[in-house]
Amino acid sequence: MSDKETSDVSAPVDKHENHPSTRRNILVEGLTAILSFLLVAVPSTLGGIFFLDPILRRNKAGSAGGGELEGFIKLAITSDSVPEDGTPVAVTVQSDLDDAWNRFKDVPVGSIWLRKNPDGRILVFNSVCPHLGCSVDYRRNEGDFFCPCHTSSFDLDGQKTNEVPPRAMDTLELLTATNGAVSEGGQELWVKYQNFRRATAEKIVI
């Protein structure tokens, strides 16, 4: 076999490989692929942000006040309005709630009992009975808290006075503030409203 014949067999030449029109086609296909990706990716990303935005805003909105008051809800009662003689007063806790795209103002989220001690300190109890979740009432004549569902009773410090409830009434954290800033002796009352597991001796946040 001659040298010319050997060269022809071992190195076939693609006549189109370096043709200008082939390179142009590759370039066009590459650009088309990039544009297609952008056309799908950009709207999807923007849509995701749009979808998540209310959820993100809801998380921010849940932190009432921010700073030291983060997680606390301002009550529609002032410190001076809580009876000095220790009589409990019932207060509905209201908060702004967001669903995915709407904000609802002043939605009742629970109720509490406030009571002022002789030293001026205010005690706060969740009114949900720790037994099975009914609402605990104040009995003026008996001077105690009482749940009518299964007769749980508690003294005015929230301690249980019979064996029906598994634990004392659930206390809640309270802060006083002035113009939204925590201050000792401030008239604004801010509560950290929480619910707790029922029918357990332990106080467990749910």
Ligand code: FES
């Ligand atoms: S739920 Fe209150 S006593 Fe049972």
